[in-house]
Amino acid sequence: MVEVLMPDEGDERRGRELKLRLYSQQAVSEYRIVDWRQHRVEVFRRGSGPELELAATLGDEDALTSPLLPGFEVAVASLWEPA
Numbered sequence: 307m308v309e310v311l312m313p314d315e316g317d318e319r320r321g322r323e324l325k326l327r328l329y330s331q332q333a334v335s336e337y338r339i340v341d342w343r344q345h346r347v348e349v350f351r352r353g354s355g356p357e358l359e360l361a362a363t364l365g366d367e368d369a370l371t372s373p374l375l376p377g378f379e380v381a382v383a384s385l386w387e388p389a
Contacts, residue, residue, distance in 0.1 A: 310340045326350065330357045336374055340385065347382055 307329055309321040321339050329337045329350075337350040337358050345366050350358040364370060366383040 307334050307337045308340060309338065310342065313343075326358060334358065336372060338370075342386060345382070345386055347385070 309325060311318050311321055326337060333352075335352050339348045339350075341347070347364040347368075347370055348360060349362040349364065349370075349372075351361040353359040362368075364382050366386075368382050370378075370380050370382055372378055
């Protein structure tokens, strides 16, 4: 699951609180929050408990990968490049 934050604060709260809780309850294995303003991707994964836990905070110098998608890799900086 991927959430791209919108410019309003209410959307950020929904993504970081409400949707994170909902996806934890629905057994989502991985949830990513993309913050285009901060050039940051937060990766939440299912840990040993029932809640999704912050597994990584990635910036422009990092690559986004996932154990759920073997072979998938994208440079975080490429998410912000103009088309």
